[in-house]
Amino acid sequence: MTTDGALARLIRSAADRPAAAEAEVCDLCAAPVAGEHAHLYDTGRQELCCVCGPCSVLFAGSGAGDGHYRLVPRRRVRLPHLDTAVLGVPVGLVFFVPRADGTVTAEGPSPAGAMRWEVDADPWKQLAETCPQLAGVEPEVEALLVNTVHGLDHHWIVPVDDCYRMVAVVRREWRGLSGGGRIWPAVERFFEDLTERP
Structure with a gap:
């Protein structure tokens, strides 16, 4: 699939x-x-x-x-606040996937699916120096999932299938050109339902 x-x-x-x-x-x-x-x-x-x-x-x-x-592993780890702005991605709901070749991609949800950006490796390495757990993210199958929309401060290491579930929530709830009022409560519920797993 x-x-x-x-x-x-x-x-x-x-x-x-x-x-x-x-x-x-x-x-x-x-x-x-x-x-x-x-x-x-x-x-x-x-x-x-x-x-x-x-x-x-x-x-x-x-x-x-x-x-x-x-x-795809099952591990979920909630992280403390991270300054993900250094990664240069201009959205607050996004996930970062390290790749086997050392590159990092960022993906954010939209009504059409996931949007994708390439992230410079150096800022990712700098961020990993401030949060050692990021160095252990498994390439391709785990991601750093971030939600800083509306003042929230969610940072998680999650399996990539969790990221696609979050994208599915956005697509399901999107209405009209601006998305409507159902998206953000649904996204907040998604993050509230995340639980840590070893």
Whole structure:
């Protein structure tokens, strides 16, 4: 499934969880998957895949799948305040994904999906010096998720599928040209529902 396909499934799931859960299958073996299920990141296609429990176990090791597939971890860590303005991204709701080649991309939600920017490596390294946990973010499959809109101060290390769930919330709630009044309460609920996980 492409990242856009993953996003479409997440939007459906958010709108109608029971129906979406019945329809979803593992992208590797076609077995049914639960509403809460694991994802793999396909490094060749640069896309997310839904996987069932048994298939996810096959890719749990760092060398599994010859590096082609990477299991998206479940870890969530809430971070203290970070000065993410140094990264040069002009939006307050954004996630930063370090890549295997050392680059960093920033993505922010829009009614059409995720917008993407390239981030200079040096500011990212400087930010990581102020917050050592950032140095441990797994490339491609974990992200720094930020929400500083309306004076909020949320900074999390999360699995990338959490980021696409957040993008799905924005797309689902967007109304008209400006987005309407439903988006920000829904985004705030999304962040309130995040819980730390080892």
